[in-house]
């Protein structure tokens with residue numbers, strides 16, 4: 001290789017690294033980036049149907065870990081003016097809500113109101129169109145929010 005060619009090698013390496021960093025942060029088409037990737041569905045499914053669909057799409061029914069994540073999801077639901085299923089249920093122990101995928105407990109302060117288990121059969125959590133959370137009948141069809149990590153697998157190695 002000529003001296004001239006070698007001059008360009010560091011530049012090419014840096015370009016490749018920069019490109020990888022950009023791609024690492026990407027979400028699939030139609031998913032919104034907010035640290036994680038989120039898909040706000042256009043269709044409506046039962047809560048169980050939403051669990052299955054999110055898995056088919058490479059993610060899981062959204063789980064809230066931080067106040068920032070909660071604010072983002074509540075605000076977007078409010079802007080879209082739709083009710084959305086998220087991944088919390090209390091089918092193992094009535095009144096004790098857990099996230100379906102991580103199995104972590106749901107923090108009670110995340111609820112806009114105490115879940116009321118209206119009619120005795122509300123075991124799944126939705127974000128109301130006004131941004132509050134509510135327990136509702138798992139068989140009801142609502143829009144749903146899928147969550148996944150930004151794409152990265154194909155870039156490592």
Ligand SMILES: [Ca+2]
Pocket residue numbers: 036062063064065069147
């Ligand atoms: Ca999350």
Ligand SMILES: [Ca+2]
Pocket residue numbers: 115116117118122134135136
């Ligand atoms: Ca309720």
